[in-house]
Amino acid sequence: xxxxxxxxxxxxxxxxxxxxxxxxxxxxxxxxxxxxxxxxxxxxxxxxxxxxxxxxxxxxxxxxxxxxxxxxxxxxxxxxxxxxxxxxxxxxxxxxxxxxxxxxxxxxxxxxxxxxxxxxxxxxxxxxxxxxxxxxxxxxxxxxxxxxxxxxxxxxxxxxxxxxxxxxxxxxxxxxxxxxxxxxxxxxxxxxxxxxxxxxxxxxxxxxxxxxxxxxxxxxxxxxxxxxxxxxxxxxxxxxxxxxxxxxxxxxxxxxxxxxxxxxxxxxxxxxxxxxxxxxxxxxxxxxxxxxxxxxxxxxxxxxxxxxxxxxxxxxxxxxxxxxxxxxxxxxxxxxxxxxxxxxxxxxxxxxxxxxxxxxxxxxxxxxxxxxxxxxxxxxxxxxxxxxxxxxx
Numbered sequence: 262x263x264x265x266x267x268x269x270x271x272x273x274x275x276x277x278x279x280x281x282x283x284x285x286x287x288x289x290x291x292x293x294x295x296x297x298x299x300x301x302x303x304x305x306x307x308x309x310x311x312x313x314x315x316x317x318x319x320x321x322x323x324x325x326x327x328x329x330x331x332x333x334x335x336x337x338x339x340x341x342x343x344x345x346x347x348x349x350x351x352x353x354x355x356x357x358x359x360x361x362x363x364x365x366x367x368x369x370x371x372x373x374x375x376x377x378x379x380x381x382x383x384x385x386x387x388x389x390x391x392x393x394x395x396x397x398x399x400x401x402x403x404x405x406x407x408x409x410x411x412x413x414x415x416x417x418x419x420x421x422x423x424x425x426x427x428x429x430x431x432x433x434x435x436x437x438x439x440x441x442x443x444x445x446x447x448x449x450x451x452x453x454x455x456x457x458x459x460x461x462x463x464x465x466x467x468x469x470x471x472x473x474x475x476x477x478x479x480x481x482x483x484x485x486x487x488x489x490x491x492x493x494x495x496x497x498x499x500x501x502x503x504x505x506x507x508x509x510x511x512x513x514x515x516x517x518x519x520x521x522x523x524x525x526x527x528x529x530x531x532x533x534x535x536x537x538x539x540x541x542x543x544x545x546x547x548x549x550x551x552x553x554x555x556x557x558x559x560x561x562x563x564x565x566x567x568x569x570x571x572x573x574x575x576x577x578x579x580x581x582x583x584x585x586x587x588x589x590x591x592x593x594x595x596x597x598x599x600x601x602x603x604x605x606x607x608x609x610x611x612x613x614x615x616x617x618x619x620x621x622x623x624x625x626x627x628x629x630x631x632x633x634x635x636x637x638x639x640x641x642x643x644x645x646x647x648x649x650x651x652x653x654x
Contacts, residue, residue, distance in 0.1 A: 268355075270312045270352070271307040271308065271309055271351065271354065271358060272290075272351055273305055273307050273358070274307065274346060275343040276304070276362075277337065278341060279304050281304055281337070282340050283297055284296045285297075285306065285340075288332055289310065289333060295307070298362075300359045301362055301363060301366045302366070303369050305358050305361065305362060306343070307358060308333070310351075315348075326348075330348050331389050334386070338386060342373050344369060344372055344373065380407060380537065380579060382415070384411060387418065391418050395419075396419065400427045401415070401427070402431065404577070404593070405537075405548065405578065405593065406432045406433055407538045407541075407546055407550060408538070408545050409545065410443070412448035412449045413448045413449045416448070416449025425452075426450045427452045428445035428446075428452070428453050429454055429455075430445065430453050431455050432456070432459050432548070434453075434459065434461045435460030435461035435462065435514075435515060436519070437455075438515075439507065439511035439512055439514060440511070441515035441519055442515075442545065446470065451471060452476065453469070454468065457503060459597065460515065460546075462503055462597065462601060463500050463503025463504070466500060506646050509647070510650075510651070518596050518597055521599060521606055522596045523543050524607075525596060525609040526538070526544055527543060528609050528610045528613030528614075532613050532614065532616075532617035534553070534613070534616060535552040535553075537578055537591065547600075548596075549593075549595075549596070550591050550592070552590055552592075553620065554590035558575075558590055559588070559593075562592050562620065565619060565620075566620075569619055570630055570633045570634060570637070571629075571633060573592050573594050574594075575588075575589050575593070596609075599640075602640040602641075602644070603652035603653075605652070615632065615633050615636075
């Protein structure tokens with residue numbers, strides 16, 4: 262028996278990959294079911310819907326359908342890349358949908374491939390949600406941070422109702438201080454926070470910065486005594502030294518971290534380990550994110566590599582769902598410590614080699630361990646600090 266969608270008009274929302282979920286649920290106009298119709302390796306998200314000429318209906322009806330259109334696209338975007346179709350796009354039936362997929366397959370596939378690796382904020386979608394919800398505060402923070410975020414544009418979108426942007430720079434703080442990453446406070450963020458124990462190579466602690474004098478009293482009072490009873494005097498001297506070393510070495514140390522991350526990403530890709538963001542040069546930070554779904558997933562791979570003394574961390578990647586947080590597809594690798602030990606881009610090929618031997622060549626981790634220990638034995642000094650200065654310097 263043919264489904265009603267096969268023989269009746271369909272409203273079309275967007276082009277997706279054939280990996281998109283089968284059904285997005287009854288989220289269309291009037292609670293209509295929205296599903297993916299596949300063909301030739303791609304698909305169209307569609308729902309059965311009476312054909313409407315929006316130039317001939319009331320504004321209220323048009324707004325109702327426009328809201329449904331946006332709602333569906335927001336749900337689809339959570340599942341993966343989508344090429345949105347123009348509001349009011351219909352097909353006569355499922356056969357015409359297959360014709361659309363067939364005629365545009367090459368262009369659709371190429372565009373979806375670009376979207377899949379773009380990893381950036383969809384400003385159109387953000388504007389739509391922000392103008393509907395009118396948030397007072399928008400937080401930008403993530404565990405996977407490869408490329409700059411559009412702080413200025415997002416701040417401008419929420420400014421009309423007094424909304425403010427807060428940038429969580431836990432991972433990027435050192436890169437920001439060293440002039441190697443975007444400067445959120447100059448790009449519209451009202452507050453920047455960060456960790457002193459990541460790219461900022463200091464003691465475990467937090468740092469807050471802002472450039473609006475009117476925020477000084479409310480922020481300091483919110484921290485003390487509301488959230489913290491003491492600033493932990495035992496780590497103040499270490500924080501001061503790390504700040505002085507950042508001033509002295511940051512403009513050399515931070516670019517070296519990024520160069521190593523980019524070299525590691527390229528080396529992993531060459532050796533058969535897919536890397537997120539490859540089309541954009543892999544990363545502009547200290548992080549390299551590998552897609553290890555074909556090797557067992559992030560948790561299993563991190564545990565396996567640890568047996569070879571290669572320490573990494575599982576991480577969600579585009580395409581994963583929130584429910585996969587404990588067993589994601591991605592692997593997060595950082596280049597902060599290897600850089601401070603004096604390694605450079607030439608050494609990243611060796612590091613990638615250890616990883617590939619375990620994952621791609623399936624060599625026992627215990628066998629690779631001996632070579633990792635031997636390799637690491639050649640790097641016993643910390644650099645970019647007052648004691649030892651620069652590597653080879």
